[in-house]
Amino acid sequence: MEREKALAIVEKQLKKKRYEHTVRVMETAIKLAEHYGADVKKAEQAAIFHDYAKYRDVEEMRRWVISENLPQDLLEYGDELLHGPVGSFMIEREVGIKDAEIQSAVYYHTTGKRHMSLLDKIIYIADYIEPGRKTPGVEDIRAIVYDDIDQACWMAAQHTVLFLMEHEQPVYPDTFQLYNERLMLKK
Numbered sequence: 230m231e232r233e234k235a236l237a238i239v240e241k242q243l244k245k246k247r248y249e250h251t252v253r254v255m256e257t258a259i260k261l262a263e264h265y266g267a268d269v270k271k272a273e274q275a276a277i278f279h280d281y282a283k284y285r286d287v288e289e290m291r292r293w294v295i296s297e298n299l300p301q302d303l304l305e306y307g308d309e310l311l312h313g314p315v316g317s318f319m320i321e322r323e324v325g326i327k328d329a330e331i332q333s334a335v336y337y338h339t340t341g342k343r344h345m346s347l348l349d350k351i352i353y354i355a356d357y358i359e360p361g362r363k364t365p366g367v368e369d370i371r372a373i374v375y376d377d378i379d380q381a382c383w384m385a386a387q388h389t390v391l392f393l394m395e396h397e398q399p400v401y402p403d404t405f406q407l408y409n410e411r412l413m414l415k416k
């Protein structure tokens with residue numbers, strides 16, 4: 230889909246600040262895709278649609294988890310985790326984006342997982358480091374992301390796990406698995 234058309238579609242779904250974040254994620258993802266030789270157009274589209282479901286009604290998203298037979302444990306870790314997985318299905322149904330690679334990147338953008346594709350990694354880390362993010366430690370990740378995207382994703386997962394633990398929040402296991410992957414002997 231043409232970039233301007235895709236942006237106009239998500240703009241209607243998002244608040245102004247979130248839309249501006251989306252544009253910055255898109256710019257960051259395109260740079261990373263060019264650098265790492267990924268499909269630049271898919272990176273653009275996945276970034277544009279990554280937060281498509283962010284402001285959808287929580288009950289509606291919970292119903293999608295059930296009706297699409299997504300992992301039911303998504304319902305137990307807080308509502309913030311729903312918009313990626315549910316969004317990956319909504320963009321197919323509502324916008325006609327039927328592309329497994331793009332949908333996977335949208336699905337996993339908040340938690341990450343082990344065995345991510347290059348596109349999954351690009352969207353996961355672009356969301357974390359886009360220039361508007363002020364998260365402590367984000368500068369360290371920006372400094373190495375063009376040298377080692379796996380290390381960058383690992384650092385983001387580590388920061389996220391530590392942050393959630395400090396706040397006594399539950400940690401969805403996919404993020405632990407992304408963290409563990411780099412440290413385990415058998416990968």
Ligand SMILES: Nc1ncnc2c1ncn2[C@@H]1O[C@H](COP(=O)(O)OP(=O)(O)O)[C@@H](O)[C@H]1O
Nearest residue numbers: 280306309310338339340356389399400401404
């Ligand atoms: N593994 C996880 N388990 C539980 N919550 C998580 C996990 N990973 C991220 N989160 C939380 O989900 C929220 C949204 O994450 P974020 O990636 O910043 O979303 P967005 O891209 O929509 O801004 C954050 O509050 C973050 O702490």
